[in-house]
Amino acid sequence: MASRLRPCLLVHYHEISLKAGHRPMFLRHLRQNLERATADLQPVRVVQFPGRLMLDLEGNPNPETIKERVTRVCGVANLALAQRVPSSVDAIKSAVGRMVEGRQFESFRITARRAFKTYPLTSVEINRELGTFVLERVRTRVDLTNPALTIHVEVLPNETFIYFDQEPGPGGLPVGSSGTVVSLLSGGIDSPVAAWRMMKRGCRVEFVHFHSVPYLPPTSQQKARALVERLTQWQFFSRLYLVPFGEIQREVVLSVPPPARVVVYRRLMVRIAEALARQTGAPALVTGESLGQVASQTLPNLARINEAATLPILRPLIGMDKQEITAQAQALGTFEISIEPDQDCCTLFVPKHPATRMAPDEIQILEERLDLSALVRAGVEGAVLEAFEFPKGAGPFPVHRARATEEEPLSP
Numbered sequence: 424m425a426s427r428l429r430p431c432l433l434v435h436y437h438e439i440s441l442k443a444g445h446r447p448m449f450l451r452h453l454r455q456n457l458e459r460a461t462a463d464l465q466p467v468r469v470v471q472f473p474g475r476l477m478l479d480l481e482g483n484p485n486p487e488t489i490k491e492r493v494t495r496v497c498g499v500a501n502l503a504l505a506q507r508v509p510s511s512v513d514a515i516k517s518a519v520g521r522m523v524e525g526r527q528f529e530s531f532r533i534t535a536r537r538a539f540k541t542y543p544l545t546s547v548e549i550n551r552e553l554g555t556f557v558l559e560r561v562r563t564r565v566d567l568t569n570p571a572l573t574i575h576v577e578v579l580p581n582e583t584f585i586y587f588d589q590e591p592g593p594g595g596l597p598v599g600s601s602g603t604v605v606s607l608l609s610g611g612i613d614s615p616v617a618a619w620r621m622m623k624r625g626c627r628v629e630f631v632h633f634h635s636v637p638y639l640p641p642t643s644q645q646k647a648r649a650l651v652e653r654l655t656q657w658q659f660f661s662r663l664y665l666v667p668f669g670e671i672q673r674e675v676v677l678s679v680p681p682p683a684r685v686v687v688y689r690r691l692m693v694r695i696a697e698a699l700a701r702q703t704g705a706p707a708l709v710t711g712e713s714l715g716q717v718a719s720q721t722l723p724n725l726a727r728i729n730e731a732a733t734l735p736i737l738r739p740l741i742g743m744d745k746q747e748i749t750a751q752a753q754a755l756g757t758f759e760i761s762i763e764p765d766q767d768c769c770t771l772f773v774p775k776h777p778a779t780r781m782a783p784d785e786i787q788i789l790e791e792r793l794d795l796s797a798l799v800r801a802g803v804e805g806a807v808l809e810a811f812e813f814p815k816g817a818g819p820f821p822v823h824r825a826r827a828t829e830e831e832p833l834s835p
């Protein structure tokens with residue numbers, strides 16, 4: 424009797440499989456994120472198999488939506504809608520028979536993998552046996568190099584997964600597995616891309632946006648919200664601090680000459696972001712700076728900005744050029760939001776010709792004229808916190824215990 428086909432989404436990871444000791448911790452994050460990505464849909468059971476994860480889609484009415492959500496789960500190397508059957512040669516053949524039935528493909532190949540070596544057939548034998556089986560049923564031919572259809576067969580001890588098309592995932596590491604960072608988010612093109620790159624390296628990102636309301640209209644806040652909303656699709660829950668910066672800039676303008684202002688503003692932003700990062704326990708800051716892109720992003724000025732921080736400032740775009748960053752922003756869907764016209768807080772009171780090489784003692788002399796701790800306090804105390812969730816029901820991040828000893832074993 425032919426056994427039932429049971430639909431599922433099969434997820435492979437790559438980098439996580441290279442982590443010997445901490446693999447269970449990474450996998451737990453990945454599994455939780457898969458559940459969060461689909462939290463609003465009919466509950467999806469995520470099952471761990473050696474080397475892969477499976478989302479059980481039996482009876483689920485939303486397989487395509489689930490697949491689309493999983494394309495944004497960092498740590499996923501590739502994904503495929505698959506059918507699961509028992510691992511007997513007969514069950515596999517019968518499933519392949521039903522899956523190719525009525526399908527036209529002028530050429531094909533079988534790509535079989537055995538996840539354990541005690542299976543009665545080798546991968547080559549499975550390929551041959553199933554290949555012959557397909558040729559008996561469909562008018563087609565075998566093409567190993569450029570097939571119109573690839574039939575993937577993954578044989579595990581109790582179950583076999585069969586699928587045709589495999590899609591790439593984002594790769595990287597699961598959000599949350601590397602800890603939390605605080606990202607300085609302007610309304611520009613670069614900083615959303617920088618934040619996303621850190622998500623891809625496993626960071627949960629909290630956002631800080633500096634605005635100049637009431638000196639400027641609230642457009643920049645709306646852009647920041649729209650950007651965070653878009654990026655939340657990759658981490659499911661975000662927090663955004665909106666920090667009033669206009670009054671602080673006015674103070675700077677009163678005592679700092681125009682060429683030095685940008686670096687002084689940036690150092691104040693970094694100090695305020697750092698104070699907020701300490702509140703959430705984040706051990707690093709992130710900016711969208713790229714070397715040489717503008718005057719505040721020369722090596723000497725980046726050094727001056729670093730000196731205002733005690734936490735590391737991560738700059739994932741430092742070696743990227745504008746075209747590469749723009750292409751990434753377009754792929755993420757942040758570009759359209761970033762190019763909306765708006766007056767950034769840094770366009771307020773900003774000189775035409777900022778200094779490109781500030782020296783440490785120059786900055787120090789200028790900042791002595793400011794009451795730095797009062798300015799930082801005003802920023803931190805004025806910050807308004809907003810929360811974002813995608814999908815509905817994803818909820819705030821769970822607190823993870825990082826000890827590998829508490830993990831459950833790998834097999835289901």
Ligand code: ATP
Pocket residue numbers: 606607608609610611612613614615631632633634692709710711712716717719767768769
């Ligand atoms: P972006 O496109 O991200 O605005 P940019 O190339 O325009 O970057 P700058 O305006 O010099 O560069 O800003 C450098 C970095 O400082 C930004 O990438 C961002 O991380 C941070 N930053 C600048 N303005 C703000 C702001 N208003 N709120 C939060 N962070 C900011």
Ligand code: MG
Pocket residue numbers: 609610611767
């Ligand atoms: Mg900018």
